[in-house]
Amino acid sequence: MDLKKYAPFIILGLLALLPLTGISTYMLHVLIIVIMWSVIGMAWNLLGGYCGQVSFGHAAFFGMGAYTAGLLYEKLGMSAWWGLPISVPVVTVFALVMGFIFLRLRGPFFALGTLAMGVILRITAENLTGFTGGDLGIMIRERTWVDKTWYFYIILILAAVTYYVIKKVVESKLGYYFVAIREDQDAAESLGIDTTLYKTIALCLSAVITGLAGAFYMNYMGYIDPKVVFALHDISVVTIMVVMVGGVATFSGPIIGALIMVLLAEVIRSIPKLGMAHHTFFGILLIVIIIFLPNGIAGDWPKLKKIFAKGKTA
Amino acid sequence: MTAMLEVKGVSRFFGGLAAVNDVSFHVNKGEILALIGPNGAGKTTLFNVVDGFYPPSRGEVLFKGQLISNRKPHQICKLGIARTFQVVKPLQRMSVLDNVIASAFLRSKNKSEAQDIAVETMKFTDLYDDKDVISKSLPLGKRKRLEIARALATRPEMLLLDESFAGLNHAELNVSIEIIRKIKEKGITIMIIEHHMKVIMAISDRIVVLSYGEKLAEGTPAEIRENPAVIEAYLGEAQNA
Amino acid sequence: MTSPQLEVLLQTIIAGLLLGGLYALIGIGMTLIMGVMKIINLAHGELMMVAMYIAYVLYSSFHIDPYLSVFLAAPVLFLLGVLLQKYLITPVLRVDAIIPENQVILTVGIGMVLSNVAAIIFSSDYRSTPVDYSTKAWYLTDIWKGSPIELSLSMPWSVSFVFAVLITVALWFFLAKTDLGKSIRATAQDKDAATLMGVNVGFMRIVSFGLGSSLVGAAGCLFIPIYYLYPDLGGQFTLIAFVITILGGLGSTVGAIVGGLILGVFESLTATYIGMGWAPVGRFVIFVLALIFIPGGILSLFKRRR
Numbered sequence: 121m122d123l124k125k126y127a128p129f130i131i132l133g134l135l136a137l138l139p140l141t142g143i144s145t146y147m148l149h150v151l152i153i154v155i156m157w158s159v160i161g162m163a164w165n166l167l168g169g170y171c172g173q174v175s176f177g178h179a180a181f182f183g184m185g186a187y188t189a190g191l192l193y194e195k196l197g198m199s200a201w202w203g204l205p206i207s208v209p210v211v212t213v214f215a216l217v218m219g220f221i222f223l224r225l226r227g228p229f230f231a232l233g234t235l236a237m238g239v240i241l242r243i244t245a246e247n248l249t250g251f252t253g254g255d256l257g258i259m260i261r262e263r264t265w266v267d268k269t270w271y272f273y274i275i276l277i278l279a280a281v282t283y284y285v286i287k288k289v290v291e292s293k294l295g296y297y298f299v300a301i302r303e304d305q306d307a308a309e310s311l312g313i314d315t316t317l318y319k320t321i322a323l324c325l326s327a328v329i330t331g332l333a334g335a336f337y338m339n340y341m342g343y344i345d346p347k348v349v350f351a352l353h354d355i356s357v358v359t360i361m362v363v364m365v366g367g368v369a370t371f372s373g374p375i376i377g378a379l380i381m382v383l384l385a386e387v388i389r390s391i392p393k394l395g396m397a398h399h400t401f402f403g404i405l406l407i408v409i410i411i412f413l414p415n416g417i418a419g420d421w422p423k424l425k426k427i428f429a430k431g432k433t434a
Numbered sequence: 435m436t437a438m439l440e441v442k443g444v445s446r447f448f449g450g451l452a453a454v455n456d457v458s459f460h461v462n463k464g465e466i467l468a469l470i471g472p473n474g475a476g477k478t479t480l481f482n483v484v485d486g487f488y489p490p491s492r493g494e495v496l497f498k499g500q501l502i503s504n505r506k507p508h509q510i511c512k513l514g515i516a517r518t519f520q521v522v523k524p525l526q527r528m529s530v531l532d533n534v535i536a537s538a539f540l541r542s543k544n545k546s547e548a549q550d551i552a553v554e555t556m557k558f559t560d561l562y563d564d565k566d567v568i569s570k571s572l573p574l575g576k577r578k579r580l581e582i583a584r585a586l587a588t589r590p591e592m593l594l595l596d597e598s599f600a601g602l603n604h605a606e607l608n609v610s611i612e613i614i615r616k617i618k619e620k621g622i623t624i625m626i627i628e629h630h631m632k633v634i635m636a637i638s639d640r641i642v643v644l645s646y647g648e649k650l651a652e653g654t655p656a657e658i659r660e661n662p663a664v665i666e667a668y669l670g671e672a673q674n675a
Numbered sequence: 676m677t678s679p680q681l682e683v684l685l686q687t688i689i690a691g692l693l694l695g696g697l698y699a700l701i702g703i704g705m706t707l708i709m710g711v712m713k714i715i716n717l718a719h720g721e722l723m724m725v726a727m728y729i730a731y732v733l734y735s736s737f738h739i740d741p742y743l744s745v746f747l748a749a750p751v752l753f754l755l756g757v758l759l760q761k762y763l764i765t766p767v768l769r770v771d772a773i774i775p776e777n778q779v780i781l782t783v784g785i786g787m788v789l790s791n792v793a794a795i796i797f798s799s800d801y802r803s804t805p806v807d808y809s810t811k812a813w814y815l816t817d818i819w820k821g822s823p824i825e826l827s828l829s830m831p832w833s834v835s836f837v838f839a840v841l842i843t844v845a846l847w848f849f850l851a852k853t854d855l856g857k858s859i860r861a862t863a864q865d866k867d868a869a870t871l872m873g874v875n876v877g878f879m880r881i882v883s884f885g886l887g888s889s890l891v892g893a894a895g896c897l898f899i900p901i902y903y904l905y906p907d908l909g910g911q912f913t914l915i916a917f918v919i920t921i922l923g924g925l926g927s928t929v930g931a932i933v934g935g936l937i938l939g940v941f942e943s944l945t946a947t948y949i950g951m952g953w954a955p956v957g958r959f960v961i962f963v964l965a966l967i968f969i970p971g972g973i974l975s976l977f978k979r980r981r
Contacts (some may be wrong), residue, residue, distance in 0.1 A: 176779075176783075232715065233963070236963065240956060243955050292736075364774070368772070382858060396795055397791060403784040411763070414771070417772065
């Protein structure tokens with residue numbers, strides 16, 4: 121019992137020590153990407169898993185965070201790191217507008233609205249060539265660090281803070297209200313819950329965290345373009361997969377999911393002939409998960425344990 | 435006695451059909467008012483108008499003298515009217531306790547306070563033994579009671595109960611009637627929709643009869659029992675059945 | 676307005692209407708699936724892409740005209756739709772999941788697999804079927820010598836449009852006059868009532884998904900003489916199908932036709948007057964506006980309000 125309570129701290133501590141062990145640059149890079157996806161997954165999970173508002177457009181927030189960082193550097197000559205704090209108000213305003221338009225729609229229509237939003241932003245970024253550089257994207261010519269260690273610590277801190285904030289939120293009144301809205305909107309309204317307000321709060325929180333991950337991505341990768349950061353399949357859908365594979369409405373789910381998805385992507389890409397087929401693998405994985413483990417590995421853990429127990433006795 | 439709730443000339447149309455047509459009545463503070471009528475008489479629609487799910491097409495609803503018919507359900511709940519649903523709407527994947535905590539947050543500053551209210555309410559409604567059950571696996575009788583518990587946890591001044599007795603067995607029925615009596619003793623005003631005539635006659639102070647969306651009669655249980663129009667429209671139907 | 680400006684405007688509207696006719700066919704397929712199954716099919720455009728590759732292979736390997744390939748591609752797509760519905764979507768509808776939209780996510784997965792498999796087989800290159808009539812057109816001045824303005828009507832566009840109209844009429848006949856069609860409409864209107872009346876709802880769902888797929892497949896064959904083909908083309912057509920269904924009001928066939936025509940004209944106008952790249956943005960602006968202001972679809976505006 122105690123172990124479970126302290127597990128997040130132990131994992132955080134072990135991760136923090138990792139760069140001191142002389143881990144290879146490649147491994148560190150993979151870890152950074154895993155942690156970044158955990159952050160995005162946790163953010164999506166708050167809105168989709170807990171509040172039940174499925175977004176197909178988290179790339180919109182991710183890209184917006186990334187472009188905020190990139191444009192601060194490109195247009196104002198500031199450090200792209202300013203993108204982290206400044207993306208917060210930018211993404212919040214955007215999420216408020218989006219919430220105002222789409223949160224009145226229930227269920228699948230919200231999903232469609234968010235999907236459209238992601239595509240609109242991509243096309244806008246592609247076409248506003250004077251402002252965003254269009255398809256050429258934005259490149260940071262002088263990187264802060266050559267070594268990846270500091271990037272690792274920054275994303276680790278962001279992930280730890282995200283984990284803590286989401287845990288606190290979910291265990292508070294907000295969390296109860298989010299789940300109530302997910303389970304039955306009419307019932308929630310009749311219990312005195314302002315469903316529009318709380319859905320907006322969930323959306324803003326989720327969007328801001330995703331935007332922060334996007335701003336980090338700009339700094340870390342040093343290059344973005346609209347097709348990369350506003351990607352429907354490679355960002356929005358992968359975000360959903362991270363949560364669905366790992367575990368919907370669980371704390372550890374997005375982290376497990378991020379680990380599996382990123383490692384899988386790395387493995388598939390490293391095999392020359394299979395690299396091209398990575399969407400096929402992802403798609404099949406998604407289908408299998410939805411049919412057999414609809415609540416993900418962490419969410420359907422009891423079911424999984426039963427299957428394995430059966431396998432042993434047989 | 436002062437009127438807790440006033441329904442003034444309320445009509446509600448759906449695509450030209452009047453589900454509720456020019457209905458007026460009031461509910462006194464502390465009483466149990468029953469709303470009866472044959473199926474499709476507009477009882478649930480009237481509930482939905484009172485608690486804000488549908489705005490009235492005409493007329494207005496006042497709660498403690500304050501106009502509420504232009505407000506949203508969550509605002510009306512905050513003002514002190516709670517309701518149950520005829521088709522129960524438990525928060526399925528939450529435990530019974532969490533269901534009640536979710537509604538108790540309305541009047542509490544923090545989680546422990548909400549938890550206290552929830553535990554108290556669950557003991558009051560005789561659900562405490564089931565507190566850890568996931569509510570979708572609860573039997574219907576208890577789900578109906580969970581609706582009541584959840585409504586009570588918002589600390590209402592007035593409670594709207596929509597067929598909270600339908601489908602209950604004899605033992606469950608007695609438990610629920612006892613709970614309604616206890617709620618009344620607490621000074622909470624109750625408006626109830628019910629088909630179970632014995633229950634209605636036993637617990638209600640006054641009765642409003644609806645038929646085809648219109649008010650047919652209003653009075654004490656004894657008066658309603660004697661009313662020829664009601665006997666023809668409703669009781670007669672029940673006796674034939 | 677000077678006459679060259681008028682010419683551009685009219686030409687743009689004509690092009691938009693022709694495009695809209697094809698869009699309508701895509702939208703009808705979507706609306707049929709949505710109406711009967713109450714699900715959103717995010718693989719709709721990918722199904723169209725599959726049909727286009729079928730037409731492409733038939734043309735490049737066997738020199739079969741794309742318009743003739745409708746008769747092969749539509750049945751194949753029907754079968755594909757039936758299989759998807761029976762073995763993937765139906766099982767998921769029975770699964771109890773926290774996220775209510777898991778069937779929508781499922782169709783995303785299906786779409787990803789289809790477009791990726793196409794990319795593996797055919798590579799990501801742009802393909803087309805260079806039919807010899809692709810640049811043929813009829814001109815207004817050929818018919819009316821003294822016409823003050825010049826307008827043209829592209830031949831493949833017009834033929835595709837006529838095909839689309841014929842298929843739509845055939846579908847209307849099927850839905851309105853045949854027993855199977857009536858059962859499908861009954862299922863769309865009220866599943867429970869249909870069940871009570873002895874309609875096999877499960878079967879109707881499978882047929883509707885097949886039918887919706889074959890309609891979008893037919894649209895694909897009509898598009899290929901006038902369009903480029905590449906594996907990722909599906910996504911944008913899925914979105915187009917949605918915009919049309921939202922515009923037309925969910926589950927309404929007539930609405931899908933009206934929605935398709937409006938969208939076609941609007942996109943054509945955006946492309947001419949703002950710029951090619953902005954046409955998709957115009958599409959979404961319409962989508963968002965429709966969602967906010969006319970949630971019941973365009974047709975709801977013409978219904979009497981009481």
